[in-house]
Amino acid sequence: MLTISVNGKEIKFDGDPNTPLLWFVRDELGLTGTKYGCGVGLCGACTVHLDGTAVRGCQTAVSEAAGKKVTTIEGLSADGNHPVQQAWRDLNVPQCGFCQAGQMMQAASLLAKNRAPTDAEIVDEMTGNICRCGCYERIHAAVRAAAGGV
Structure with a gap:
């Protein structure tokens, strides 16, 4: 067991x-x-x-x-207010929303290791998470916003 x-x-x-x-x-x-x-x-x-x-x-x-x-x-947060979750809401990131939990978990892991990632680091870390709706600009903007609140 x-x-x-x-x-x-x-x-x-x-x-x-x-x-x-x-x-x-x-x-x-x-x-x-x-x-x-x-x-x-x-x-x-x-x-x-x-x-x-x-x-x-x-x-x-x-x-x-x-x-x-x-x-x-x-x-990720008992009240749904982890900085990543807040940034996703504030910037209205999702379109269909299917991939967004995975996107947020990847972003939270990045920010736990690197509180001030560069744009290149965000792109590199988030590249393995696919958004079929193409919301990448909003996703990356939310990661940057969350970095300010972590």
Whole structure:
């Protein structure tokens, strides 16, 4: 049996340790903010934090999360007011919204490591997260705005 901390809550898991973390948080825990996109770790819709670092939930086995802290979009802020979430609202970033949880989790991971990223660093860090609506200018503007509030 594995023990995983998800959004600050200790969870026991005795299923297949190779189960993707994405399916564990969505199907077992009902945390559906993390999305299934491509299934091969290329789009970023499934981005969660593992001990504070952005990882692709579809490519991370539950066994890799054992004994570690997993944070989903639901756990980023208890009241939904993490600087990234606030910036996303203030700048009205999403169009369809499907990728936005992954975008915000990637941005929050970046800002936790680098409180004042350059535009080039933002582009580099966010490149692995795809927005099919093409909201990249608003996404990057929100990351810059959130950097001012982190």
